[in-house]
Amino acid sequence: DAGITQSPRYKITETGRQVTLMCHQTWSHSYMFWYRQDLGHGLRLIYYSAAADITDKGEVPDGYVVSRSKTENFPLTLESATRSQTSVYFCASRGLAGEGAYEQYFGPGTRLTVT
Protein backbone atom coordinates (compact mmCIF):
# COMPACT_ATOMS: atom_id res chain seq x y z
CA ASP A 1 0.00 0.00 0.00
CA ALA A 2 1.15 3.51 -0.76
CA GLY A 3 1.86 5.85 2.10
CA ILE A 4 3.98 5.93 5.19
CA THR A 5 4.21 3.05 7.61
CA GLN A 6 5.87 2.54 10.95
CA SER A 7 6.87 -0.58 12.82
CA PRO A 8 6.41 -1.77 15.41
CA ARG A 9 3.21 0.01 16.43
CA TYR A 10 3.75 -0.82 20.08
CA LYS A 11 6.97 -1.64 21.89
CA ILE A 12 7.89 -2.26 25.49
CA THR A 13 11.58 -2.36 26.30
CA GLU A 14 13.81 -2.17 29.33
CA THR A 15 16.10 0.61 30.38
CA GLY A 16 19.50 0.31 28.74
CA ARG A 17 18.39 -1.74 25.76
CA GLN A 18 18.82 -0.67 22.18
CA VAL A 19 15.65 -0.37 20.15
CA THR A 20 15.06 0.61 16.54
CA LEU A 21 11.87 2.10 15.19
CA MET A 22 11.29 1.69 11.48
CA CYS A 23 9.72 4.08 9.01
CA HIS A 24 8.98 3.42 5.37
CA GLN A 25 7.37 5.67 2.76
CA THR A 26 6.36 4.89 -0.80
CA TRP A 27 6.01 8.42 -2.19
CA SER A 28 9.73 8.94 -2.87
CA HIS A 29 9.63 12.09 -0.76
CA SER A 30 13.06 13.55 -0.23
CA TYR A 31 12.46 14.79 3.29
CA MET A 32 11.67 12.58 6.23
CA PHE A 33 11.27 13.44 9.91
CA TRP A 34 11.08 11.84 13.33
CA TYR A 35 9.01 13.44 16.09
CA ARG A 36 8.11 12.47 19.59
CA GLN A 37 4.83 13.51 21.14
CA ASP A 38 4.45 13.94 24.88
CA LEU A 39 1.71 15.51 26.96
CA GLY A 40 2.42 19.17 27.51
CA HIS A 41 5.11 19.33 24.84
CA GLY A 42 3.31 18.63 21.63
CA LEU A 43 5.29 17.30 18.71
CA ARG A 44 9.03 17.82 18.95
CA LEU A 45 11.44 17.15 16.12
CA ILE A 46 14.18 14.62 16.87
CA TYR A 47 15.97 14.30 13.54
CA TYR A 48 15.24 14.94 9.92
CA SER A 49 16.73 13.93 6.61
CA ALA A 50 16.82 15.87 3.37
CA ALA A 51 17.86 12.90 1.24
CA ALA A 52 19.63 9.57 1.46
CA ASP A 53 22.80 9.89 3.55
CA ILE A 54 21.88 13.43 4.67
CA THR A 55 20.57 13.84 8.19
CA ASP A 56 20.39 16.70 10.68
CA LYS A 57 19.45 17.23 14.28
CA GLY A 58 16.16 18.64 15.40
CA GLU A 59 15.07 20.05 18.72
CA VAL A 60 15.62 16.94 20.91
CA PRO A 61 18.26 14.65 19.32
CA ASP A 62 20.11 13.45 22.41
CA GLY A 63 19.99 9.68 22.90
CA TYR A 64 18.83 9.00 19.34
CA VAL A 65 20.62 7.93 16.18
CA VAL A 66 19.27 7.92 12.64
CA SER A 67 20.44 6.67 9.30
CA ARG A 68 19.11 6.88 5.79
CA SER A 69 20.76 4.58 3.31
CA LYS A 70 17.67 4.45 1.07
CA THR A 71 15.24 7.22 0.24
CA GLU A 72 12.23 5.22 1.41
CA ASN A 73 13.52 4.19 4.84
CA PHE A 74 14.39 6.27 7.86
CA PRO A 75 15.04 4.18 10.99
CA LEU A 76 15.37 5.73 14.44
CA THR A 77 17.55 3.99 17.03
CA LEU A 78 17.56 4.53 20.75
CA GLU A 79 21.06 3.36 21.64
CA SER A 80 20.41 2.88 25.36
CA ALA A 81 16.77 3.46 26.18
CA THR A 82 15.81 5.55 29.20
CA ARG A 83 12.43 6.00 30.87
CA SER A 84 12.34 9.60 29.66
CA GLN A 85 12.18 8.24 26.11
CA THR A 86 8.77 6.70 26.79
CA SER A 87 6.65 8.47 24.23
CA VAL A 88 4.71 8.21 21.01
CA TYR A 89 7.01 8.47 18.01
CA PHE A 90 5.79 9.73 14.66
CA CYS A 91 7.60 9.52 11.39
CA ALA A 92 6.67 11.99 8.66
CA SER A 93 7.63 12.77 5.11
CA ARG A 94 7.26 16.04 3.29
CA GLY A 95 5.28 16.52 0.15
CA LEU A 96 3.86 19.42 -1.82
CA ALA A 97 0.51 20.61 -0.46
CA GLY A 98 -0.01 23.11 -3.23
CA GLU A 99 0.52 26.84 -3.74
CA GLY A 100 4.16 26.39 -2.82
CA ALA A 101 3.45 25.14 0.67
CA TYR A 102 4.81 21.83 1.87
CA GLU A 103 2.78 19.46 3.98
CA GLN A 104 4.08 16.78 6.28
CA TYR A 105 2.37 13.41 6.05
CA PHE A 106 2.50 11.40 9.23
CA GLY A 107 2.81 7.71 9.84
CA PRO A 108 0.50 5.95 12.32
CA GLY A 109 2.96 6.26 15.19
CA THR A 110 4.84 3.90 17.49
CA ARG A 111 3.98 3.86 21.17
CA LEU A 112 7.19 3.08 23.05
CA THR A 113 7.31 2.28 26.74
CA VAL A 114 10.63 2.00 28.53
CA THR A 115 10.42 0.19 31.87
Added chain:
Amino acid sequence: QKEVEQNSGPLSVPEGAIASLNCTYSDRGSQSFFWYRQYSGKSPELIMFIYSNGDKEDGRFTAQLNKASQYVSLLIRDSQPSDSATYLCAVNIGRGNQFYFGTGTSLTVIP
Protein backbone atom coordinates in the same frame (compact mmCIF):
# COMPACT_ATOMS: atom_id res chain seq x y z
CA GLN B 1 9.39 31.52 24.64
CA LYS B 2 8.13 28.68 22.49
CA GLU B 3 8.16 29.07 18.76
CA VAL B 4 4.46 28.31 18.51
CA GLU B 5 1.87 28.92 21.21
CA GLN B 6 -1.69 27.69 21.36
CA ASN B 7 -4.38 27.89 24.00
CA SER B 8 -4.44 24.38 25.38
CA GLY B 9 -8.14 24.52 26.10
CA PRO B 10 -10.11 22.44 26.43
CA LEU B 11 -12.59 24.25 24.24
CA SER B 12 -16.21 23.15 24.24
CA VAL B 13 -18.81 24.37 21.78
CA PRO B 14 -22.37 23.23 21.06
CA GLU B 15 -23.13 21.48 17.81
CA GLY B 16 -23.72 23.98 15.02
CA ALA B 17 -21.69 26.76 16.64
CA ILE B 18 -18.45 28.30 15.42
CA ALA B 19 -15.26 27.05 17.03
CA SER B 20 -12.34 29.46 17.06
CA LEU B 21 -8.81 28.18 17.56
CA ASN B 22 -5.85 30.51 17.93
CA CYS B 23 -2.11 30.28 17.46
CA THR B 24 0.76 32.74 17.76
CA TYR B 25 4.31 32.30 16.59
CA SER B 26 7.54 34.03 17.48
CA ASP B 27 9.69 33.92 14.33
CA ARG B 28 8.93 36.62 11.76
CA GLY B 29 10.73 34.47 9.19
CA SER B 30 7.92 31.93 9.34
CA GLN B 31 6.68 31.16 5.87
CA SER B 32 3.91 28.58 5.90
CA PHE B 33 1.27 27.77 8.46
CA PHE B 34 -0.65 24.58 8.92
CA TRP B 35 -3.55 23.30 10.95
CA TYR B 36 -3.60 19.60 11.74
CA ARG B 37 -6.39 17.62 13.37
CA GLN B 38 -5.47 14.73 15.62
CA TYR B 39 -7.99 12.27 16.95
CA SER B 40 -7.11 10.46 20.15
CA GLY B 41 -4.62 7.69 19.46
CA LYS B 42 -4.21 8.68 15.82
CA SER B 43 -1.64 10.58 13.82
CA PRO B 44 -2.04 14.23 12.81
CA GLU B 45 -3.80 14.93 9.51
CA LEU B 46 -3.65 18.18 7.60
CA ILE B 47 -6.86 20.14 7.32
CA MET B 48 -5.67 23.60 6.22
CA PHE B 49 -2.57 25.45 5.19
CA ILE B 50 -2.06 29.15 4.55
CA TYR B 51 0.91 31.28 3.66
CA SER B 52 -0.56 34.63 2.58
CA ASN B 53 -2.11 37.23 4.83
CA GLY B 54 -5.86 37.12 4.97
CA ASP B 55 -8.45 34.39 5.00
CA LYS B 56 -8.52 31.04 3.28
CA GLU B 57 -11.72 29.03 3.23
CA ASP B 58 -12.19 25.32 2.63
CA GLY B 59 -15.67 24.04 3.29
CA ARG B 60 -16.53 24.63 6.94
CA PHE B 61 -12.95 25.61 7.76
CA THR B 62 -11.40 29.07 7.49
CA ALA B 63 -7.79 29.82 8.26
CA GLN B 64 -6.82 33.40 9.01
CA LEU B 65 -3.27 34.72 8.91
CA ASN B 66 -1.95 38.05 10.16
CA LYS B 67 1.82 38.15 9.78
CA ALA B 68 2.12 41.62 11.31
CA SER B 69 0.58 40.33 14.52
CA GLN B 70 2.20 36.88 14.12
CA TYR B 71 -1.16 35.27 14.55
CA VAL B 72 -2.96 32.47 12.77
CA SER B 73 -6.39 31.14 13.57
CA LEU B 74 -8.77 28.41 12.50
CA LEU B 75 -12.53 28.83 12.44
CA ILE B 76 -14.79 25.82 12.20
CA ARG B 77 -18.33 26.71 11.20
CA ASP B 78 -21.34 24.52 11.91
CA SER B 79 -19.27 22.44 14.31
CA GLN B 80 -20.08 18.73 14.36
CA PRO B 81 -19.38 16.11 17.03
CA SER B 82 -16.95 14.54 14.55
CA ASP B 83 -14.86 17.71 14.82
CA SER B 84 -14.02 16.80 18.41
CA ALA B 85 -10.26 16.34 18.37
CA THR B 86 -7.02 18.09 19.20
CA TYR B 87 -6.00 20.76 16.71
CA LEU B 88 -2.31 21.39 16.17
CA CYS B 89 -0.89 24.57 14.73
CA ALA B 90 2.38 24.12 12.84
CA VAL B 91 4.74 26.69 11.41
CA ASN B 92 7.40 26.16 8.77
CA ILE B 93 10.19 28.52 9.67
CA GLY B 94 12.55 29.33 6.84
CA ARG B 95 15.73 28.02 8.40
CA GLY B 96 16.26 24.32 7.74
CA ASN B 97 13.14 22.49 6.83
CA GLN B 98 11.85 22.34 10.32
CA PHE B 99 8.25 22.52 11.33
CA TYR B 100 7.42 23.72 14.80
CA PHE B 101 4.21 22.54 16.40
CA GLY B 102 2.11 24.03 19.14
CA THR B 103 0.97 21.81 21.98
CA GLY B 104 -2.53 21.64 20.54
CA THR B 105 -6.02 22.76 21.52
CA SER B 106 -8.54 20.13 22.54
CA LEU B 107 -11.96 20.76 21.04
CA THR B 108 -15.17 19.06 22.13
CA VAL B 109 -18.37 19.61 20.18
CA ILE B 110 -21.38 18.88 22.35
CA PRO B 111 -24.39 17.36 20.56
